[in-house]
Amino acid sequence: MEHAQTLTLKRVSLSWGKALMAAATATLLSLGLFASANALTVSGCEFDDTTPGIWSLEADCTTTGPINVPADTMVEGNGYTISAGYNFGSNGAGTNTVIGVIGADNVTINNLTVDGEGGAGLHGINVYESTGVVLNDVNIKNNDKSGLGINSSEVTVNNITTEGNGWHGINVDQRTSEPSSLTINGQSSHNEYLQVYVDDTTRDVTVVDTNNQYIATNPQHDGNINDANYALKEEAATTKEACKNGGWQTFQTAYKNQGDCVSAVASNGKAKGNPSPVEALVTRVRGLFN
Helix, strand or coil: CHHHHHHHHHHHHHHHHHHHHHHHHHHHHHCCEEECCCEEEECCEEEECCCCCEEEECCCEECCCCEECCCCCEEECCCCEEECCCECCCCCCCCCEEEEEECCCCCEEEEEEEECCCCECCEEEEEECCCCEEEEEEEEECCCCCCEEEECCEEEEECCEEECCCCCCEEEECCCCCCEEEEEECCCEECCCCCEEECCCCCCEEEEECCCCEEEECCCHHHCCCCEEEEECECCCCCCHHHCCCHHHHECCCCCCHHHHHHHHHCCCCCCCCCCHHHHHHHHHHHHHC
16 A cells, blocks of 8 residues: 555656646746757747857757857857847846846857848847946847837947948837946947937937047937937048048048048049158148148
């Protein structure tokens, strides 16, 4: 009798164990996240997570939903592309983006392309109420909304590329009481009209252009009278008119003054040797009146 009771208890324990395992698996699947021995599948994309805290993308992939990255995680893109494969269908934070960093501090994303062409109504990467977020060598393209959205968060980008995004290349905004800050290092590339866009400069929003690549204007886009757009400076002046009225200060080339800019245009940006001090003075004076 005691032996039969023991067998019955074992069967009950096994049944409960299977039920709990099934429930846990169902929960992971419903969240778009399922882990095996050394692989982590998140919304259709497979990562190697052998090293704790590192998600290493194993191949190009197409998402079935948002990829929300947890705190203290480094995503190694390994040069692969994550493509959007779903449409925006909810107003919840983190559901309107290919990759979400939502309330997750100390996240780093390296060497990755995020392509939104196959989705609809999405941001490329949306960072919301998160600090210590770093993007290195990331290309974000073809998203209907912003390539990179920064909302009440602290983000640093190194060698950022955005292209073909519908709203902005990068949008920096303060959505809650927490401030927003963006630090831009390395060499940037953008082809959008609004490249690094701040909706309202009267709010607690900071953009740090470490290498002086950008020039800020006030386009008053969509009636936002206090907005700012940081656009990449052209490499060098190509006309004398572009040098005038302070224009000589808006190029990546470091002209000394308006005359220096005009002289460079006249010589097609090429040095003509080493003129005498008098020749140099005459050239600069002429440039001021051209």
